Amino acid sequence: MRVTTAVARVLAAFLDDPATHRYGLDLIGTTGLPSGTMYPILVRLQRAGWIDSAWEEIDPVAAGRPARRYYRLTPDGLVRSRTELALLHQQLGGVRPTDGTSRPGTPKPRPA
Incomplete structure (x- = not known):
């Protein structure tokens, strides 16, 4: 599995609470990724x-909405996600790939 920046964002969202079942729209809101990126990653x-x-x-009639498809990390996915994000973090020189404020070579903002 190739872990791109977008995949890393999805994995980080799952790792926020690995036991929680997440649905696509929830993950879209958390990661900021468009549906055309999210669903192929899933x-x-x-x-x-x-x-x-x-x-x-x-x-669906009683709920007033369609049924949701819920996703959750498998035990293997939990281990692999943590490993891949740690490697990515190390490769980026300690810059967290999911914090949205820094890119490699860009200084982090100073606290006010």
């Missing part, structure tokens, strides 16, 4: 065995 992560998914069991 498919790749699922095919790689890093996440699993299940449809919510609701009555």
